[in-house]
Amino acid sequence: MKITTDYFRKAKEKGEKITMLTAYDYTTASLIDEAGIESILVGDSLGNTILGYDSTIPVTMEDMIHHTKAVTRGAKNALVIADMPFMSYHVSVEQSCINAGRLIKEGGAAAVKLEGGKEFAETIKAIVRCQIPVCGHIGLTPQSINAFGGFKVQGKTAEAVKKLLEDAKALEEAGVFAAVVEGVPAKVGKMISESVSYPVIGIGAGKDCDGQVLVYQDMLGMYPDFKPKFVKHFALVGDVMKKAFKDYSDEVKNGTFPAEEHTYKIKDEEIEKLY
Numbered sequence: 001m002k003i004t005t006d007y008f009r010k011a012k013e014k015g016e017k018i019t020m021l022t023a024y025d026y027t028t029a030s031l032i033d034e035a036g037i038e039s040i041l042v043g044d045s046l047g048n049t050i051l052g053y054d055s056t057i058p059v060t061m062e063d064m065i066h067h068t069k070a071v072t073r074g075a076k077n078a079l080v081i082a083d084m085p086f087m088s089y090h091v092s093v094e095q096s097c098i099n100a101g102r103l104i105k106e107g108g109a110a111a112v113k114l115e116g117g118k119e120f121a122e123t124i125k126a127i128v129r130c131q132i133p134v135c136g137h138i139g140l141t142p143q144s145i146n147a148f149g150g151f152k153v154q155g156k157t158a159e160a161v162k163k164l165l166e167d168a169k170a171l172e173e174a175g176v177f178a179a180v181v182e183g184v185p186a187k188v189g190k191m192i193s194e195s196v197s198y199p200v201i202g203i204g205a206g207k208d209c210d211g212q213v214l215v216y217q218d219m220l221g222m223y224p225d226f227k228p229k230f231v232k233h234f235a236l237v238g239d240v241m242k243k244a245f246k247d248y249s250d251e252v253k254n255g256t257f258p259a260e261e262h263t264y265k266i267k268d269e270e271i272e273k274l275y
């Protein structure tokens, strides 16, 4: 069944949790989709996970479109949400609409996500007016690391929680169909989820959000030395991959790969004709 933004709304009404994972390529998107995950986020986290930057700041619209295209080819049912990269929605409302439109028209995404609270309400309203569903993102918003002074849990004081609740409300009024809430205490994740009608998708925001999202490389244990508190390794795929790469190397070096069964054949008489 093709998942729509309406499905998100109904899931919250029914109290059913929503599942979301990131993906940045066709193969991973196909596997996630076949596993029945309801939504795939083409996160600008691809700056870290795919492109090797130390933040999401350098990610461009072209990067996002390129990877969104690959993911939408693999996602048959999951709702594909594409991230708007840093500075693609900060300069003007007009430019924000054009860039959101590119992720839909060129990338094939069904919705876009952008970071920020009430200061982006007008921008979100304008994108929604273009018939483009918008997912908000508040709390620890990675594009703001320079402003935050690093990756720090947000919403730890009464004042900060009040601001988050105001931001969540402003997103509702602006017309988001969902919002990611990242890096806040579990009690704050619960308060935000209960204060708005749209589904809140948590990452490091506790179990009481309406759904959860994780970066797929994190949950697959592909960076064994990097495990923030909110990440669970559902498998240690990094170890499996490294062992396979090492076994391949050993077998090529010692001549056991390729074996007979991996080898194409030609009749001896054809070879004899050459002499």
Ligand code: KIV
Pocket (backbone or CB within 6 Å): 022, 041, 042, 043, 044, 045, 046, 083, 137, 180, 182, 203, 213, 215
């Ligand atoms: O870019 C991303 O992957 C995200 C998730 C961490 C929510 O925004």
